[in-house]
Each structure stands twice: as structure tokens, then as C-alpha cells.
Amino acid sequence: MTAVFTPLYDRVLRWSGHPRAPWLLGALSFAESSFFPVPPDVMLAPMSLARPRRALWLATLTTVSSVLGGLLGYAIGVFGLELVLPLIVELGQIEAYEAAREWFAAWGFWVVLVAGFSPIPYKLFTIAAGAMAVPLLPFVLASLLGRGARFYLVASLVAWGGPRLEPWLRRYMERIGWACVVLLAAALVYTRLA
Template sequence: MKLFGPLYDLVLSWSRHRHAPRYLAGMSFAESSFFPIPPDVMLMPMSLARPEKAMYFAWLTTLFSVLGGVLGYLIGMWLLEWVWPLIERVGYAPYYDVMVELFAEYGIWIILVAGFSPLPYKMFTITAGATGMALLPFIIASVIGRGARFFLVASLMKWGGVKMEPFIRKWVEWLGWAFVLVVFGFIAYKLL
């Protein structure tokens, strides 16, 4: 089943649009609180297409991802009961329980790691608010974790340039499904 190739092509077309930075900012904001597609899929082709602006795109992605994370934090803090049926409907309820355990065990470190990792960051932002994590450490850890991730992605694209695009296109389907397996494997490991 080809899922990630068509998504990659769609996002690639968005990345060439004159309003692409706005789309990137919106996607980055939304992904940190409710949207399922990570902004990397737009950051990568934009950084490939305009390597001279790659660091600007990384900064934009980081800023709006952290702002979206604050929205996720506020959702968890004030609206968890209201959004709980949606969390259950999309199958995230068991993951939420795992997140609560991770927060109890690792605290701020879990935000740092989640910000950098391919795990669904939105679940961590909502859980941070729901568990009453202090907002300032949450923001600092988010800036460091998300920034490290997005600046790494943009730097690799800038460094690799156009010669990386055929590699990404060739392996996008495998990389996408590998990402899904890693996320579900981690969650299954924590649930067991």
C-alpha cells in the first residue's frame, strides 16, 4: 500500500508554493497539538529546494512547533475532559496512560526526548499540561528538543542538496512505514 509516496508528492507541491513558509508554520503549529503529519515532510523539500533558506525554515518550524506545543499544553491543562472522547476515538487513550507514566518517571527529560524523536509530540504536549508540568521548563525543553530536530533536518538537506532528493523519493515509502513501526513498537514495549 503506497501511502507515504503520494503524501510526499503532495507536500512537495506545497513546498514550491509562494506561501510555503506560511504552510510550514501552520503545519508545525498544528502538528504539535492535533495534526498527524510531522512538519519534517515539508521542511525537507523546502530546504532542498532553497538551501540558502534552510536555517530560516528550521527556525520557523521550531518557533511554530513550540507555539503549537503550548496550545497542546493548554488543551491538556484546561480541556482534557472535553477532548478525551476524541483521544479515545482516534485510539490514543492507551498511549496517554503510557505518557503519564513516562512523565512521572522522567519529568522534563521526556519533553526533550519527545521533541527530538519521531514519537507523536502532540501526546506529550497534552500530557504535560494535564499532569501540571511547569510551563517554563516545558517551553525550554521544547525549544531545545524541537530545535535540535528541525535544525538537524534542515542542515542535512542543505548539506546533501539536490542529490538527496532521489534518495528520499526512492526510500520514502520504506522510511514512512519504518517510522510507523518504531512508534508502535515503542508504545507496545511500554504497554507490555
């Protein structure tokens, strides 16, 4: 079987040592919270591995960029929902978007806290928050806490594992990658059936 995730992991690990890698991480974190499908963990983890002493700084950069991107998603929900709703439908994410709206209606502020760990893409929560006029300050605070918890956890665990973790990650990257694909597919099936 051809390896898919290991070469990608190797490439990202090489990029993570580049002097401009933090800029790319910040841009990816910003974009993922409002419109881009790739989570920043794919860069944060290897960068924390390559620079364990800077892992917490990288987690901070990822969190702040993600929250700023979340504000763009919020603005899209407030001002441009009718423009992006057809795209959400076309991408097959309408059920996930509706689930995010239902969660906001039921739990409000607390949804944003857990959204960082949810199988539903975070960008759908940010757009739904804007569309439902969730108060901005609680949205920002919950985003900082929820997203920060996720990114600090990832960066800390990888930095703690350090160089001894790298061979293990590389050896199991295909299994980890395919497990993530299966989990994502299961989450999509669940949101369609729920």
C-alpha cells in the same frame, strides 16, 4: 504494487517551492503539536531540499510554530482534558498518553527534551504536561531545545545533501514511507504492551 509515498513526496516537493509554503509549514507545525497527526518533517525536509540556503530559517520557523502549538496543547491539558480525553481514547492513544504521564512523573522536565524524538506523538506530551501542571517556563525551554534539535537536524541534513540527495530520496521514498509506517505501528504495539 501501486506507489503511495512517491506521488505524495512529489506533490509536497512541488508545494515546497510555493511562495506561501512557509505559512503552510508554520501552520502544520503549530497544529501537529496540539491536535493534528501529521509531523512537520514531511514539509520541512522537501522545503529544505528546495531552498537549502533557507533551511535553518525554515527549521527556526518550524521550531517556534511547534512550541506555540505546544502551548495550545498545554492549555488543552490544563483547561480541557475532560473534553479531549474521550477523543484520545477513541483514537487508540490512551496508552501512549498514559505513558507520557508516567514519563513526566518519573523524569519531569527531561521528558519534554526527548519527546521530540519519541515514537509517542508530541501532542500527547503537551497535553499531559498541562494536565500534570508541569511548570510553564521549563516546559517552553525544553520544548524549544527538544523540538529545535529535531528540526534543525532534519533541515541541516537535507540541505547538506542538497540536490544530490533528491534523486536518492525519490528512489527510496516508498521504502522510507513504509519503514515509517512499520516503526509507527511497532511503537503503538509497544505502548499498548508496555
